[in-house]
Amino acid sequence: MTHTGQRDVVVVGGGIIGLAIAWRAVSAGLSVTVVDPDPGRGSTWAAAGMLAPVAEAQFGEESLAALNLAAVRAWPGFAAALEAAAGQPVHFRADGTLLVAGDPSDRAATDRVLAFHQAIGLAAERLGARACRESEPLLAPGISGGVDLPDDHQVDNRSTVGALLAACETGGVLFVSDEVTRVDIRDDRATGVELSDGTRVDAGAVVVAAGSRSGALGGLPEAVRPPVRPVRGVTVRLQAGPGIPRLRRTVRALVHGRTCYLVPRHDGGLVLGATMEERGFDLSIPLGGLADLFEDARRVVPALDEYSVVETTSGLRPGSPDNGPIVGLTEVVGLVMATGHYRNGMLLAPLTADEVVGLLGSGSGSSDPSPSPFEAFRPDRFSPVVTGWLGTDS
Numbered sequence: 001m002t003h004t005g006q007r008d009v010v011v012v013g014g015g016i017i018g019l020a021i022a023w024r025a026v027s028a029g030l031s032v033t034v035v036d037p038d039p040g041r042g043s044t045w046a047a048a049g050m051l052a053p054v055a056e057a058q059f060g061e062e063s064l065a066a067l068n069l070a071a072v073r074a075w076p077g078f079a080a081a082l083e084a085a086a087g088q089p090v091h092f093r094a095d096g097t098l099l100v101a102g103d104p105s106d107r108a109a110t111d112r113v114l115a116f117h118q119a120i121g122l123a124a125e126r127l128g129a130r131a132c133r134e135s136e137p138l139l140a141p142g143i144s145g146g147v148d149l150p151d152d153h154q155v156d157n158r159s160t161v162g163a164l165l166a167a168c169e170t171g172g173v174l175f176v177s178d179e180v181t182r183v184d185i186r187d188d189r190a191t192g193v194e195l196s197d198g199t200r201v202d203a204g205a206v207v208v209a210a211g212s213r214s215g216a217l218g219g220l221p222e223a224v225r226p227p228v229r230p231v232r233g234v235t236v237r238l239q240a241g242p243g244i245p246r247l248r249r250t251v252r253a254l255v256h257g258r259t260c261y262l263v264p265r266h267d268g269g270l271v272l273g274a275t276m277e278e279r280g281f282d283l284s285i286p287l288g289g290l291a292d293l294f295e296d297a298r299r300v301v302p303a304l305d306e307y308s309v310v311e312t313t314s315g316l317r318p319g320s321p322d323n324g325p326i327v328g329l330t331e332v333v334g335l336v337m338a339t340g341h342y343r344n345g346m347l348l349a350p351l352t353a354d355e356v357v358g359l360l361g362s363g364s365g366s367s368d369p370s371p372s373p374f375e376a377f378r379p380d381r382f383s384p385v386v387t388g389w390l391g392t393d394s
């Protein structure tokens, strides 16, 4: 049995990436089905919503930093268009981030990263402890200084999911609440997907946006199977009651060599994150990681003691071998990868969606003659085979 007849596109996975692609694709006139048992409730739900091209830029990841910087610049327009389409807010905030060093040795580490960021042209300014505390009065007196990161912003990830679901439904995206068991490929062409209930969705193109599960999908030839792995992260949702002081903007901290972040919301909520653990597809929440997060966050912002714990959530980041996303065509005609976004799924969603919709439209790449920001992040960088949909190697 098939669902709904032939579609232009079936998107495997309804996280931030799959939903953004579905919305942009339906807006471009394509018929779209999204298959996910619970759209928006995977790692997207656990995320904090940081849009952090600078804080996330690591030594040796210059290409990824450039992509991430382009992505944060796309966010204001994406947020405005999504709010208009959905009729509801996403709470995008362009108020920057403060990176704080807990002690002198953390300060030495933030200085090294600052030098790297400045060397590759990212906006970052060293601040003394007093300047940090003037900027953010809730910081502990004992911090060792910090760095102002004016290009690192935030959005409410859950509001964004709500808006994307609304915009997709308004646009006519069909949602199928099931798991994809295999991608159907016939004569080197993707023809749709099979679901766990035995039904099919037939489509002219299949977009794999299944996050950390993308590599475990049935039916993918080894040459195009994306090398993603799950990297667990636990976040904690806190709430400031009436009269409890609130952070002004996002604070990231290095405390005795461990990282944490505190992302304040418009309504007094605050997201504290996040652990980084490689434990396969295990979503449990060990006490040790939580205890470290609480200890580090309280050391930097003692007022957290007055906040209530509302929720702990774990999610699985889709990690790739070089920490970069895996976005583009594969050697299977009609099979497009949009996965491996690792720590930057929220940030990269707008650019990824536009890239994928461009590829779906042309079958061979965006009609925009300027080089794609994803050139260094194509699926075939992990494979010796380099071909395109059009059946040529050129």
Ligand code: GLY
Pocket (backbone or CB within 6 Å): 050, 233, 273, 274, 317, 342, 343, 344
């Ligand atoms: N982007 C933050 C995290 O992955 O924890």
